[in-house]
Amino acid sequence: MTTTDVAVVGAGFAGLVAARELGWLGRSALVLEARDRIGGRALTEHRWGSNLELGGTYVHWYQAHIWAELDRYQLTVKPGAAVAEIAYWIAGGRLHSGTFEELRDFAGDRVRDVMRSSVKYLPRPTSALGSERIRTVDDESVVQHLDRIGLTGAERDLLEGLIATDFSGLPAEGAMSQAFRWWAFSSGDWDVHFDVAGGYKIVEGTSELARRMRHDITAEVRLGAVVTRVEQDENGVSISTADGEIVRSQHAIVTVPLSVLGSIVFSPDLNPAKRAMIAEGQMSRGTKVWARLRGELRPFLAIAPPTEIFTMCQAEYSRPGETIVACFGPDGGRIDPEDRAGVESAIRLWLPDAEVISSFGHDWCADEYSRETWPMLRPGQLTKHFDGLRAPEGRVHMAGSIYSDGWGSFIDGALETGISAARRIDEQLR
CATH class of the missing domain: 3.90.660.10 (Polyamine Oxidase; Chain A, domain 2)
Known part of the structure; x- marks a missing residue:
């Protein structure tokens, strides 16, 4: 069994920025990532003499969170086409x-x-x-x-x-x-x-942004860790992985895509809004x-x-x-x-x-750890489910672009929610 202040499920941009923020706040964290790489649905491949983005790509100075990261890590931007x-x-x-x-x-x-x-x-x-x-x-x-x-x-x-x-x-x-x-x-x-x-994308690639963020994270990032169960009680959270590992933490941040969320068993169960969203699904394919x-x-x-x-x-x-x-x-x-x-x-x-x-x-959509592209809402989901979708589940918090109050579906939205979740947990721990 591994113990930590906060367990972070997923090493996309929401998970990475949450883990980094927790470290800056003096909290211990452990990141559990199912893939053999970090970055989630952002992936840069160098082919045909160029950095080609297979997933999340576009950035803009109107997007405050991503723009701050580009400035922090001295990355450059150019027109997307x-x-x-x-x-x-x-x-x-x-x-x-x-x-x-x-x-x-x-x-x-x-x-x-x-x-x-x-x-x-x-x-x-x-x-x-x-x-x-x-x-x-x-x-x-x-x-x-x-x-x-x-x-x-x-x-x-x-x-x-x-x-x-x-x-x-x-x-x-x-x-x-x-x-x-x-x-x-x-x-x-x-x-x-x-x-x-x-209109604009990162010259060095989104994967390079993820790599530079990882360099600032003091927490261990454990790859190949497929989370199957998240249980919580008044004392903390227990997270189980497919290979039998158990991580015990005071709080958890779950950042997996909505289409994957239903593959994790939560105890107690998620609230009705999250269960409804999992059943209905978002609409991008x-x-x-x-x-x-x-x-x-x-x-x-x-x-x-x-x-x-x-x-x-x-x-x-x-x-x-x-x-x-x-x-x-x-x-x-x-x-x-x-x-x-x-x-x-x-x-x-x-x-x-x-x-x-x-x-x-x-x-x-065929990728077992995403099962969707960028998340988009169906009719009625914003008014019926959005507040409940974003709400923490006791000690379990959600982060990812679908939960963003602002730039939903963009990298900026993932960063927004990851930072917010980390800060919310730190406040509760204090």
């Missing part, structure tokens, strides 16, 4: 092309008005339930809301393609309140949203695919409605004789990232002459 010289979009049943400004003009005032209305629903985006108005649309799916306000077919195609990319899932399954939460951070501005949600295209193509951005395999594709790097692109789709079950011919066929929706040399990605 080459500045698009041309845009391609499928809308109204046909392919369009033009400049990014022409794409914006095609979207028209009505699409931009829908995005701007997010500020009315959520004037304080760092408080997910800080407005009564957000509750009035939480029961609506994106599709139901857009049906109600009556956009044209072409407007719907474009907006649903953008939302499907943001959601990593199908708009029919995601809450309209979730779209407003994302847009509110950019004040509903079309151009700013592209920057905030996907998309994919991110990297592909090498033959030829040095003009930097481009491509968008399609969620009926297609990919809803967005953009040129990220140019090399002699080839272009590296990143593609996003709302349903990972429709495409194998290693299927070169299938990826090529999907990209030819916008670029009929595209030739894919090779492609790859990581299937986070």
Whole structure:
């Protein structure tokens, strides 16, 4: 049996920052990570001469927690993709092309008005339930809301393609309140949203950020430790792993993804809100695919409605004789990232002459330690379950981007909740 002040389950960014914070506060901690690496759903792979992000990627100076970490560890940021010289979009049943400004003009005032209305629903985006108005649309799916306000077919195609990319899932399954939460951070501005949600990434890679954070952690980080049971009583918490180890602590922080949370036995059981969320599940199940295209193509951005395999594709790097692109789709079950011919066929929706040399990605939904991409809420979950989802369970606290009151689904949200959980525990211990 191992004893410690705090046991931290998971070494993603929420777990890493919590363990680091506890060490700075003078508390002992032990991190139990099921994988053979740290970083969780953030993973950088150096391939094709570039650092390619397979999971969490995008950062922005509007995100206070991640920006502080980048400054702390002297990491650099660059645009997430080459500045698009041309845009391609499928809308109204046909392919369009033009400049990014022409794409914006095609979207028209009505699409931009829908995005701007997010500020009315959520004037304080760092408080997910800080407005009564957000509750009035939480029961609506994106599709139901857009049906109600009556956009044209072409407007719907474009907006649903953008939302499907943001959601990593199908708009029919995601809450309209979730779209407003994302847009509110950019004040509903079309151009700013592209920057905030996907404009910038870490040059050295998210895995390097995790490595530098690990260097500041005094606690042991135990890899290959699959937690199966979390029990608590008035004296503390006992955590059991698949290999028979027992860790005894005064408090625990559990940071596993929602889709994995149900695989852990909690005693006493979790509250009704958490049990309901586990049963319903969050809605992301998309994919991110990297592909090498033959030829040095003009930097481009491509968008399609969620009926297609990919809803967005953009040129990220140019090399002699080839272009590296990143593609996003709302349903990972429709495409194998290693299927070169299938990826090529999907990209030819916008670029009929595209030739894919090779492609790859990581299937986070099939990954037993994630079972989802970035977490997104279904209709009704924000108002019905969010407060209970975030609430501590006695000595057991939750952290991760799904619990974030602000930048949910982003690395920033994971950092926010990890720091908060560590500080809350320290206060209780004192």
